[in-house]
Amino acid sequence: MVSAADIRSYLEEVSDPEIPVLTITDLGVVQQIYFQDQTWFVELTPTYSGCPAMQQIEADILSKLKEKGIENAQVKHVLSPAWTTDWISEEGRQKLRLYGIAPPVNEPDKSALFSEPPRVACPKCNSKDTRMVSLFGSTACKAHYQCNACQEPFDYFKCLK
Amino acid sequence: MQQPALFEYVLRIADDSLILGQRLGEWCGHGPILEEDIAMTNIALDLIGQSISLYDFAAELEGTGKNHDQLAYLRYENEYKNILLVEQPNGDFAMTILRQFFFDAFRLPFYEALMQSPVAQLAAVAAKSVKETRYHLKHTSEWVIRMGDGTDESHQRAQSAIDHLWRYTNELFYENEVDQTLQAEGKVPALSAIRTQWLSTVTNVLSEATLQIPTNDWKFDGGREGRHSEHMGYILSDLQYMQRAYPNMEW
Numbered sequence: 001m002v003s004a005a006d007i008r009s010y011l012e013e014v015s016d017p018e019i020p021v022l023t024i025t026d027l028g029v030v031q032q033i034y035f036q037d038q039t040w041f042v043e044l045t046p047t048y049s050g051c052p053a054m055q056q057i058e059a060d061i062l063s064k065l066k067e068k069g070i071e072n073a074q075v076k077h078v079l080s081p082a083w084t085t086d087w088i089s090e091e092g093r094q095k096l097r098l099y100g101i102a103p104p105v106n107e108p109d110k111s112a113l114f115s116e117p118p119r120v121a122c123p124k125c126n127s128k129d130t131r132m133v134s135l136f137g138s139t140a141c142k143a144h145y146q147c148n149a150c151q152e153p154f155d156y157f158k159c160l161k
Numbered sequence: 162m163q164q165p166a167l168f169e170y171v172l173r174i175a176d177d178s179l180i181l182g183q184r185l186g187e188w189c190g191h192g193p194i195l196e197e198d199i200a201m202t203n204i205a206l207d208l209i210g211q212s213i214s215l216y217d218f219a220a221e222l223e224g225t226g227k228n229h230d231q232l233a234y235l236r237y238e239n240e241y242k243n244i245l246l247v248e249q250p251n252g253d254f255a256m257t258i259l260r261q262f263f264f265d266a267f268r269l270p271f272y273e274a275l276m277q278s279p280v281a282q283l284a285a286v287a288a289k290s291v292k293e294t295r296y297h298l299k300h301t302s303e304w305v306i307r308m309g310d311g312t313d314e315s316h317q318r319a320q321s322a323i324d325h326l327w328r329y330t331n332e333l334f335y336e337n338e339v340d341q342t343l344q345a346e347g348k349v350p351a352l353s354a355i356r357t358q359w360l361s362t363v364t365n366v367l368s369e370a371t372l373q374i375p376t377n378d379w380k381f382d383g384g385r386e387g388r389h390s391e392h393m394g395y396i397l398s399d400l401q402y403m404q405r406a407y408p409n410m411e412w
Contacts, residue, residue: 078287079289080285103370134200135299136199136204140207
């Protein structure tokens with residue numbers, strides 16, 4: 001019989017539908033995996049409440065497990081503890097950068113209403129001379145930036161804590 | 162139903178989120194600039210996402226085997242318990258931003274307080290949503306200041322929006338026996354404390370924006386009791402069209 005660790009390793013092959021270079025384990029959305037009443041349960045936490053990728057991820061998990069011979073599996077959505085960008089793995093951050101998306105930087109005081117936008121390095125030329133174009137980008141989890149040095153427009157994965 | 166007051170309370174938060182999300186969604190493809198089109202639909206998506214979690218919990222409390230879609234799409238107008246503010250028409254961009262600002266300035270301290278609720282599902286939704294709401298409030302506050310302290314035209318439009326919407330803001334703090342029951346059980350926060358925080362945010366941002374708080378304290382309510390403005394029926398006819406025309410359809 002397979003173990004929870006085996007299941008987790010299978011899930012490392014499931015990619016995020018919006019950011020295909022990232023796996024769902026890189027993203028940190030897979031929580032507990034456990035066996036109960038003859039069924040494998042995979043707990044999944046959304047990045048944002050309205051993230052439209054969640055249904056696709058659920059379907060992808062079930063089809064991956066089926067491919068590995070596990071028919072009796074269920075995905076359970078959990079909200080608590082709430083997902084934070086701190087759960088994106090180091091490897092995931094590296095993959096984001098290579099894909100052209102700036103990974104989240106630590107924003108010290110998120111509660112301040114009028115804090116300066118965070119200093120984000122351009123994923124193309126690495127310059128820190130960049131500016132925020134809009135707090136909301138191509139998906140709920142990203143902001144839109146532009147590099148002043150090389151002019152590259154890019155997505156920044158917003159810090160969520 | 163075991164906990165009718167809690168069911169009603171959860172529906173209120175869900176309905177506020179759903180109806181405002183639906184309103185913001187009307188901007189999709191019509192935003193004044195592409196970035197704002199995207200921002201408004203992003204905020205709509207967060208709000209509708211929050212409503213799904215809340216409708217799931219409400220359905221569980223109701224215990225009749227409904228799902229979130231049935232609660233969102235198959236109720237009559239008087240069964241929606243959202244406040245009147247969120248159903249007001251988008252108007253111009255200033256009207257949309259001010260409506261959103263008044264709402265966000267309430268939602269942030271409200272969710273912060275609700276995170277302390279002993280009702281695990283409420284605390285979890287609040288802890289999740291508070292992070293999203295911080296971005297919303299930051300965005301709308303910056304726009305209020307940019308418009309208020311901008312050109313004569315933008316200042317005048319922002320002030321007109323405030324003058325029009327102010328009458329609906331009192332209802333953010335509407336309480337009835339539902340609140341009294343749940344507050345006595347220690348399950349939900351008192352809205353009076355949240356009002357103080359709301360007023361402080363609103364005063365600070367409007368003063369930075371060189372905008373005035375109206376002195377006219379004419380106010381409307383009724384939404385929490387299911388009595389809506391004339392706009393609500395039109396929203397529902399859009400929102401519910403597919404489920405009414407093609408019952409139980411899915412895609």
